[in-house]
Amino acid sequence: MTTPTLPEARWKAWRPARPALLAAWTVIALIVLAAAFPGLFTGRDPLELEPAVAMRGPSPEHWFGTDQLGRDLFTRVVYGTRPSLLVGLGALTLALAAGALYGLAAALLGRFADVALMRLLDVLLALPQLLVALLALTVLGSGQVNLMIAIALSLLPAYARLVRAEALVVRRSGYLESAVLLGQHPLVQAFRHVLPNALGPLLVLGTVGFGMAVIAASGLSFLGFGAEPPSPEWGVMLSEGRDYLQTAWWLGVFPGAAITLTVVAVSVAGRSAQARFTRRTTL
Amino acid sequence: MSPVVRILAGLGTRLLGAAAVMFGAATLAFAALALIPGDPVTIMLGPFTTASQEIRDQIVLDHGFDRPLHEQYLSYLGRLVQGDMGESYQLQRPVAGLISEQFGPTAELASAAVVLAVVIAVASAVATAGRGRASRRAAHAWELVAVSLPSYWLGIVLLTVFSFRLGLFPLVGASGPSALVLPAATLALPIAGVLAQVLREGLETALEQPFAVTARARGLSRTAVRLRHALRHAAAPLANLTGWLAGSLLGGAVLVEVVFGRAGLGALTLQAALNKDMPVLIGVVLLSALVFVVIAAAVDLLHLLVDPRLRPA
Numbered sequence: 001m002t003t004p005t006l007p008e009a010r011w012k013a014w015r016p017a018r019p020a021l022l023a024a025w026t027v028i029a030l031i032v033l034a035a036a037f038p039g040l041f042t043g044r045d046p047l048e049l050e051p052a053v054a055m056r057g058p059s060p061e062h063w064f065g066t067d068q069l070g071r072d073l074f075t076r077v078v079y080g081t082r083p084s085l086l087v088g089l090g091a092l093t094l095a096l097a098a099g100a101l102y103g104l105a106a107a108l109l110g111r112f113a114d115v116a117l118m119r120l121l122d123v124l125l126a127l128p129q130l131l132v133a134l135l136a137l138t139v140l141g142s143g144q145v146n147l148m149i150a151i152a153l154s155l156l157p158a159y160a161r162l163v164r165a166e167a168l169v170v171r172r173s174g175y176l177e178s179a180v181l182l183g184q185h186p187l188v189q190a191f192r193h194v195l196p197n198a199l200g201p202l203l204v205l206g207t208v209g210f211g212m213a214v215i216a217a218s219g220l221s222f223l224g225f226g227a228e229p230p231s232p233e234w235g236v237m238l239s240e241g242r243d244y245l246q247t248a249w250w251l252g253v254f255p256g257a258a259i260t261l262t263v264v265a266v267s268v269a270g271r272s273a274q275a276r277f278t279r280r281t282t283l
Numbered sequence: 284m285s286p287v288v289r290i291l292a293g294l295g296t297r298l299l300g301a302a303a304v305m306f307g308a309a310t311l312a313f314a315a316l317a318l319i320p321g322d323p324v325t326i327m328l329g330p331f332t333t334a335s336q337e338i339r340d341q342i343v344l345d346h347g348f349d350r351p352l353h354e355q356y357l358s359y360l361g362r363l364v365q366g367d368m369g370e371s372y373q374l375q376r377p378v379a380g381l382i383s384e385q386f387g388p389t390a391e392l393a394s395a396a397v398v399l400a401v402v403i404a405v406a407s408a409v410a411t412a413g414r415g416r417a418s419r420r421a422a423h424a425w426e427l428v429a430v431s432l433p434s435y436w437l438g439i440v441l442l443t444v445f446s447f448r449l450g451l452f453p454l455v456g457a458s459g460p461s462a463l464v465l466p467a468a469t470l471a472l473p474i475a476g477v478l479a480q481v482l483r484e485g486l487e488t489a490l491e492q493p494f495a496v497t498a499r500a501r502g503l504s505r506t507a508v509r510l511r512h513a514l515r516h517a518a519a520p521l522a523n524l525t526g527w528l529a530g531s532l533l534g535g536a537v538l539v540e541v542v543f544g545r546a547g548l549g550a551l552t553l554q555a556a557l558n559k560d561m562p563v564l565i566g567v568v569l570l571s572a573l574v575f576v577v578i579a580a581a582v583d584l585l586h587l588l589v590d591p592r593l594r595p596a
Binding site (some may be wrong): 263 | 442
């Protein structure tokens, strides 16, 4: 049966429930485009030096101004999208995967493993995340891949705990008992029956964690552990621009605004996904 | 069980848990030290060394790098128990002295930030909780932006606006009370965003409860109900979260101290991490674990003060 729809109702159905959400998704789409095809947004080269126009403020010619070497700041911010987000995304993916394995291991490998693994998590949780990352970077050395691993390690405890908690609930369920009685391999039990149940809440928590990962990645690059100076990474750009704050405010403002905008957009989208998810599971 | 025994038992469990976290942190730090690839003597001496083989052999002997790992671990734990955290590779000075020297400025910064964050959060939550859609939207928006700001960028922007443009606050590297304002605000704002969010939700729940209506019916003003009844109700989760965030402030302090050129534990930690100065890093790890344990205990005590239901009868 179809209900007749008035034009107004049709408009309401199409109109996004919250304009903020539409704005957030628009920003996310632009960011993804800038990461994939930075050439779409600017015709310049992020590394091209033009000493004649060094340290110029924002103008129609250079929207975000130019830096101490005459590079166009807008171009550098656009080209910086990919390296800045890749580390965060990589770290988050790694943290989710490793956290899921860790949580499954704690929940399913027996009491001794559970106690040992959870005590280790307690220690990680007792330390500030940035300190955990710094400790890992000291052991591994700096660089983009090590930066990813270090941030993943600092994010892991929250995900591991969540997966363990979900897995413990599933372990008591009837269908897992029947899987055990059917003699299924423990790995099949873990990955076919337990993990899918934990996946929904894990991914929702992950969307919120993306912002944390991006902020941590740019912060550690700012401190000198990630990308190297000529490369247009937002944290590195801020670190370079810091020396010229007195004369060139734009160098300290725009790269950070790009980070904040990204994190705000992803958080808005992530929270709405979270709200929708909890509504679905409580109904 | 009598109340005294119960309290003692609770205290015992608490101390055991604290000791377990400290032991775990010490072990984790040792594992990190052992996992660093390469020759420990080369790491100690740095990349530009001209040390002779005799000096290298002496260092190996002094630090016991030639002994098996488990022996090194046990003697490391033994020295830690006696309060000996070794010497910094970089600065050639005892780690304990370095840390206690730098502890003051960071503790000052962190406590100022916590106080400021709680004040902002309480003010924002009391002002906006349960006051209609417009104020809720505004509260949502500022909380979201505060949480999403990278703290070091906030520091850069505050410096640019208030120090370089307006000249209201001293520039990088200054000391004194006026030099504390911007760093503390930088560290406080993201935390205030998280706290305000949790507190506002707590207040909204509390204001819907029958006791809030009763208090209004007794003739208390709206503000009095908010401050005397609802706020107290919402304070328990706030205390938990504040404690946890305060324990993690050392992480934020690394970035903020670098941006503002302040001395402190954060700057010390960064130098140690950049130079692979493990004794200092281990000292900082142990200190953060200790701070975490102490704050967790303090938060539990605070719960007793805030919530009479938890007190032993």
